[in-house]
Amino acid sequence: MYQFAVIGLGYVGLRTALALSGHKQFVIGYDVNKERLSELACNYDCNLDRSEAQLEGHTIQLTDDSNRLKDANFYIVDIGTPVNEFYVPDMSVLKIVCKTLGSVLKAKDVIVFESTVYPGATEEIFIPLLEQVSQLKCGVDFFVGYSPERIVPGDEAHDIVNTPKIIAGQDAATLKIIEKAYALFVDSKLVSVSCIKAAEAAKVLENIQRDVNIALMNEYTTVMDRLNVSMSEVLMAAGTKWNFLPFRPGLVGGHCISVDPYYLIYKARGLHVDTDLINSARKVNENFTQFISNKLVSTLMTQYPKVSNLNVTILGLSYKKNVSDTRNSLSFHLVSQLTEKGFNVTCCDPLALIKEHSIDFQRLDWESLPKQQAFVIAVDHDDFKEIGIDGICEKLLPYGMILDIPGLFYQSRLPRNDITYWSV
Ligand SMILES: NC(=O)c1ccc[n+]([C@@H]2O[C@H](COP(=O)([O-])OP(=O)(O)OC[C@H]3O[C@@H](n4cnc5c(N)ncnc54)[C@H](O)[C@@H]3O)[C@@H](O)[C@H]2O)c1
Missing domain, CATH: 3.40.50.720 (NAD(P)-binding Rossmann-like Domain)
Structure with missing residues (x-):
């Protein structure tokens, strides 16, 4: 028994x-x-x-x-x-x-x-x-x-x-x-x-595989952006090949994919084995928010003389879609980086549970949110899908911007032509 x-x-x-x-x-x-x-x-x-x-x-x-x-x-x-x-x-x-x-x-x-x-x-x-x-x-x-x-x-x-x-x-x-x-x-x-070691290794590999592949997509996105080519379109086209793996760019946070590679890196270091690819993937994924923050600044600079004191709202604080877990969420990196650049940052997430956090930020629900110069969609919660592109645009000031990391509204028609929309 x-x-x-x-x-x-x-x-x-x-x-x-x-x-x-x-x-x-x-x-x-x-x-x-x-x-x-x-x-x-x-x-x-x-x-x-x-x-x-x-x-x-x-x-x-x-x-x-x-x-x-x-x-x-x-x-x-x-x-x-x-x-x-x-x-x-x-x-x-x-x-x-x-x-x-x-x-x-x-x-x-x-x-x-x-x-x-x-x-x-x-x-x-x-x-x-x-x-x-x-x-x-x-x-x-x-x-x-x-x-x-x-x-x-x-x-x-x-x-x-x-x-x-x-x-x-x-x-x-x-x-x-x-x-x-x-x-x-x-x-x-x-x-x-x-053996136990093989089972331990299998789990870590599952998460490292995702981390490395998402890093590839994130790095590719930065190149496509410089070329002015839509990564979403490239992915759609490449995805028609039978053996193309359907990984997408995005923020890698949470307690698994963004953490487990470090366990393997630590072990390998003790064995004097190099893990260059795994290390690089971690670095690319950790730095992806910097690319996003810079993108927001460079785009808004084309409309506004300076970005300090512009209002930007980050939609999504949890580490991924439709969950409340905020452990290691990269949305917090975005908050810090955008605040450092002089933006007034507000966050909106109907699900996220934040027990304690070292950084200060304002959190508002969608109804109480005033009009903004920019929105960064960090997480593709269903609630944001429901608000829809029209709802988000209603809360945008003239010549505002939507930066859509998960590409939630990639194929949607914008209701106003003064708005700049960018997605991966
Ligand atoms: N959360 C996931 O989605 C997920 C998925 C796959 C694997 N994992 C792995 O599973 C493990 C657990 O993850 P989790 O997300 O459930 O963790 P968690 O932090 O949600 O839960 C850990 C629990 O342990 C309790 N605890 C702390 N100290 C304790 C003690 N001394 N004695 C008894 N209980 C104690 C905490 O109060 C907490 O309730 C981790 O190794 C994680 O990487 C997590």
């Missing part, structure tokens, strides 16, 4: 615990955030990732008491793995969790890490810590595996229960145990790999 405990009830952990609960499994949901626990007890997810209806009737035993973990024998770890200010992996919370688990481990317990880490982290860091605190031997007394998570918030079509799930164990026997356990709540295919 498996008795599950999910450690960390953020975006990933909550979905995992719900999948277990939905499949009638015993599940403890452990998190140190008391507020989060009380909200979940009232069927409210402050991340707005799961709805009240999706939470209703769940049987997750919510707790912040680590002693309760002793009632479990299969632990799934879903703790955040950011980078620090120097872009170095910060696994400090995962290490705390290893110590917590080490203090409750018993014979035959299984721990599966799902957090994204560099290849080798589970065996080099987490297992020794678990052994040290528990005084038990991994592979003899307790067993460890790894299964990366692939959920994409905002994408309801792909969930934990219907997306192929990679699983790995420290040995073949552990893999079998993990396979049986995951089959209890993952309805789709389980993809077994031969």
